[in-house]
Amino acid sequence: MALFLNASLSSTSKPHHRLSFSTTSATPLPPFLRTNPKQTLQPSPKLTLSLIESVSSATLVALLSASLVFVHPALAFKGGGPYGQGVTRGQDLSGKDFSGKTLIKQDFKTSILRQANFKGAKLLGASFFDADLTGADFSDADLRSADFSLANVTKVNLSNANLEGALVTGNTSFKGSDITGADFTDVPLREDQREYLCKIADGVNSTTGNATRDTLLCN
Template sequence: MTVREGSKNWKNIVSVALATAAVISFSSGMPAIADLNKFEAETPGEFGIGSAAQFGSADLRKAVHVNENFRRANFTSADMRESDFSGSTFNGAYLEKAVAYKANFAGADLSDTLMDRMVLNEANLKDAVLVRSVLTRSDLGGALIEGADFSDAVLDLTQKQALCKYASGTNPTTGVSTRSSLGCGNSRRNAYGSPSSPLLSAPPQKLLNRDGFCDQETGLCDVK
């Protein structure tokens, strides 16, 4: 047998083995995929790739899912109006553009979630953990936020100011006060909106100093 013939036979053997493995995997219900989903559901990490469950655009109106695990699940554009998700875990989940009018998230873990452009009017967020969540362009008008923890969450300045008008309580899980987590009354921390809003993410620069003079090169004045 020549070297070329031996190489050809070896390639044929490998091809047959791979084809056999694929048939076995398919006939047994593809356990590899099931294992992957299970692995994804248990893997830690912020905004990880993949999701444990898919609820994108789902009709979840008045659904009851108390104390359930929706970690890293996808709820993009889902209708969650008047649903009850109290005590559930949404860590790292995707809820952008979801409608959760009057939904109950009391005591829920919403940390590291993507919640931009979400409707949360009159939602119950009492004692919820929203640490590092992204809430840009979301509407929380009339939401109950007593005891909610918004530490390092990304909110628009106008929304943050509206919440600070009535924020109260301390989160029972993290021990952080709601007002402190929002930066209410703090002229430095979280006082100018979010990084996603460049015009609001930094203090406005002074154009004139107290004597009416600015730096001739930059046109700006030294802020002291």
Template sequence: MQRHLLASLLALLLLVGLPPQPVQAAMDYAKQVLIGADFSNREMQGVTFNLTNLREADLSGSDLQGASLYGAKLQDANLTGANLRDATLDSAVLDGTNLTDAVLEDAFAFNTRFINVTITGADFTNVPFRGDALKTLCAAADGTNPVTGRETRDTLGCS
């Protein structure tokens, strides 16, 4: 009897003494309409925004490392200073999107549409682009990224 009580007491002390472990599940906003949503300055690593309408959304200053924005509609969205390292932007529509000072290093954006985007200070190191998208981006490229210290034109490989 004492042994059972002692074992139960020990188990209870172990449970009470251990800090609770946070749940690390990534948020999933796939296929939602989030026009004008405010996701600014948030920790959103690995979040899913696949096929989501984020027109005029504010994602500025957010950590979106490893996020999936496949096919997302990002017209007139604000991604100023966002961390988009290793993010998937394939088939996304960026029209009038602000990418000022964003870091897109190692992101995947091969079939992404870039129209009238602001990319001053953005870092596109190791991002694969179609030729037409690269031409459009090089025409708008200027500035230095404040986080990485890299010139936008250099990260795109513009001549």
């Protein structure tokens, strides 16, 4: 309801102003001012989908980040191989018995393996990079393509072992090792290593039938 002022002057001896108020029906509001109390804002379907996708993406990123930060140390790096799943990299495994085991491509990098027993083990492609193998037993072991780079291979039993294609570059030392019947075919030895091994080489590998001295290219 709107209030309308109606003022008029009368022709009497004492002029006065008379104010009168009357109520009439309100003038309809323009369309842009009208409101519908039952009308509510409805979100756009595209906007809703966009918000859901944004929340889902943020949640996924948060979960992935948390999994990387709080992953258990034992699961962060297994250090094993396709056959041996135990953690063997950077470990003290002195005196451990691996005899006869299949440990293809096993990772023993930087581990301490003093007096460890690998007799008859299948160690194709295994890595002993920078490992301490002092006094370990590799007799009759399959060491084809194994990596002994920078490893300490002193006083190791390599009798009748097959080291075909093994990697022994760097400061690898075989001082005091038993290489009777070992097969060194295609092993890239330094000249000083070759000369030392040729002085102690003897025997024939029972698996390959190759003489140790021949595989070392001794004179």
